[in-house]
Amino acid sequence: MLGPQLIILVIQAIFSGITTGPGTVAFYDPTQGGGSMLDNAGSGGGEPMNVIISGLSSPQVLTDEGILHYAQAIGFSFECLGFHLGDPQSANLGDGNGWVNQTMELRQDYGNDEIGTCLESLIGGNHFRVYRQNGTAANSGALFLAVSQEEDVEEGHQIIPDGYNIGRDKLVANALGVNTHEDVTYSTVGQNITGLLAPGSVGVNHGIATDGMTVLLTVTMI
Template structure:
């Protein structure tokens, strides 16, 4: 029989499934939404963003086909796609089941009791599939009741999309990582939470990890110019440094 305290914790975590990370509206204070022309990708590059990059190995710049490195959380605000898992990585990691195993190896897991909560984000990866919903939402796994505790305490999480349309069938994973506050703060993104969430993922990936007899270690390449710096178009008005981590995950 489970310990009564753990039973109480689990019940409390399940009660929080009715809550979600709040989605800012376009009129929220401190927001700098994209203009209509911005959302159609016909604006001048600004704040460190450079023209689309061609001939990249293991991934294709979404902007070549009208996509972008900011997802769609509201009509004109989004969150940064700040990590790419290159298709040059271990093929096992590029498959859904393998990617879930890899996520476990670096301290993440699927949502509490397999139940999805929170807002569904869309992203346009320029692969011909237009704006598509997140493929998965993965949360930090704590020793106490796993990802259910993340719902209470807050922590790291990420959304992932696979670039697999006919216009850009690279097979790479595009990830939006962030760190959120605890439930008492209504799961708002933490201060500098987008940069911090990305760096947490990269730190664990490059340190090396293992899961059920499989071992990995990632190499990282940092890219600037794929998205603008600052808070223009960013949900919650939290600025980003504009850097994207491109990871090649090697099987050891």
């Protein structure tokens, strides 16, 4: 069953036209185009994409540079010294692009957006992968984030118990309201959406159950 909020968003998508492009709809449900709200973690399971940056956000935020700057405003930054460890994960957002590798991975920066993520790599913390919905079949421009809280390096950066819900909630708590980074100010509002992710652990990486909630964030530069 689709949740009432999701039904409204689907109706909006239908009336705005599936090929209208970024800036006209918040997002398209990946499952309606043969995609999934779980990415492919390469281990037989997937990580839930539990936060969406709305396609109705300021266009600058939805670029690669823009999402990095916004992430830095809410406590995340690029990986330690720019190096990525581990294989990238992929997602199918139902936009006609099929399975596409993550655009980037950003980590909690512990108050320093230059080297703080090196600390996250050692002691663990929050992080997220970014996927962009921009195929010709569903070109919303929205960014789908797979957010999770992970263990330290000695635990192999495994996801902590309840780490998908915890990671999402921490990111959202940091994001809501007004944040500023390098003289750019962002106003963020959120909406909880049910019906995109199934609650439970079926198909979820590491068998970690989730509550099935996805948070839609609309970010406006002011």
